[in-house]
Amino acid sequence: MFRVLLYYCYSPIEDPEAFREEHHRLCLRLNLLGRIIVAHEGLNGTVSGLTADCEEYMRLVKADPRFAALEFKVDEVPEHTFQKLHVRVKPEIVHSSLHHTKPYEKTGQHLSPQEFKDLKDRDDVVVVDVRSDYEYNVGRFKNAVTLDMENFRDFPERLEKLKEFKDKKILTYCTGGVKCEKASAYLLEQGFENVYQLHGGIIKYGIEAGGEDFDGKCYVFDSRVTVDVNRVNPTVISHCHHCATPSDRMVNCANPHCNAHIPLCETCSQQLEGACSTICQQHPDKRPYDGTGTYPKLSNNYNPEQGLLSYRAPSGIKN
Structure with missing residues (x-):
């Protein structure tokens, strides 16, 4: 059984580059895949892995005094929800125009x-x-x-x-x-x-x-795209971008120059080959549609152990 972990923590990191290197090695050791952002203001990530590996990851992260208050949102999944591992240093852990705010000092x-x-x-x-x-x-x-x-x-x-x-x-x-x-x-x-x-x-x-x-449904930033949340009074509120029938099936337009995040029903997805319109369907750069409507970003192939080499998941782990 696999798990997907969603988490963040606003807590100052003095040397984000050094932390990123160390954290990347930890994720490789535990066979985790996903996207992690490191910044001076804290840590933000979504990763997937085997249950035992996720348990160890949560234990080790929370053992760091800087992240003792971090809370993981945990979901059970049948397989990896990511195809690559990215651990990056960025100016913020969530892209905003609010660089001056310090949520660890004052927030709602x-x-x-x-x-x-x-x-x-x-x-x-x-x-x-x-x-x-x-x-x-x-x-x-x-x-x-x-x-x-x-x-x-x-x-x-x-x-x-x-x-x-x-x-x-x-x-x-x-x-x-x-x-x-x-x-x-x-x-x-x-x-x-x-x-x-x-x-x-x-x-x-x-x-x-x-x-x-x-x-x-709730939009998520992994291969599932959306997840069910409401077990009490669920409903569908979105409609197919092309035919307007009720649909909560989200895709990215197959035209990479558009890449719109839209609801597209199964029938229209097949007819348009994953594109949001006939114009995008006919674009010469349109990506092949495999039925999912998701197109993972390419890895920068950085491995802290070996430099710029491709990372492959261990045998038995879907990549």
């Missing part, structure tokens, strides 16, 4: 899934989705305010839309919590007083609160 009040559930429908509360449009279009909380963002870095530009709610309790949410840390910190900085965030995000809400009133 964390709400457990049950606390979020108890508060979300009150008259003095507004629930705010801080994710990108392609994410909330396939799934979101009932009555949530969405911000029409292609990328999280657009969040400060959407502040005007939230000013009418300044006298209410603002409950932010995202997939796993990492975006809410910066979004809620920024809202506090801009004078919003009652700012909260769903601790552990949609994924933890599904695990601990049954996902009640989360309509549709």
Whole structure:
């Protein structure tokens, strides 16, 4: 049995490059695949691996005093949900235009899934989705305010839309919590007083609160693309980009110059060969469609043990 782990922790890392090298070696030793971002402000990742390897990884990460408070969101899966291992140093652990914020110093009040559930429908509360449009279009909380963002870095530009709610309790949410840390910190900085965030995000809400009133599916950043969250009152809210029939089957357009994240039903996917339109279908650079609609990024082939060489998963592990 395999597991997929989703996690983040805002905690200062003095030497991100040195940490990345060490952490990359750990992931190789434990046969983990996935995407990990290291920055001066902390650690953010999603990895998959065998259950025993994931258990050891969680133990070792949390043994580091810098990440003692880190919480892993854990899901059981039948196989690896990634094809490569990437461990990269970046300026931030989530791409934003809020480089100055320090969530480990000040951020919105964390709400457990049950606390979020108890508060979300009150008259003095507004629930705010801080994710990108392609994410909330396939799934979101009932009555949530969405911000029409292609990328999280657009969040400060959407502040005007939230000013009418300044006298209410603002409950932010995202997939796993990492975006809410910066979004809620920024809202506090801009004078919003009652700012909260769903601790552990949609994924933890599904695990601990049954996902009640989360309509549709949750977009995730691995080969599954979307996952079921709501076990209480599930529904489908998205429609096929081409024929408009109800569909929560998400794909990336097969034209790499488009690469739109869209719902596309099985029939239209086959007819358009994974493209979002006939124009993209006819593009000379269109990628071959294998039925999944996912196109993993190529590895930079960096292995800290051997330099720039290709990494292959050990025998028996799907790569």
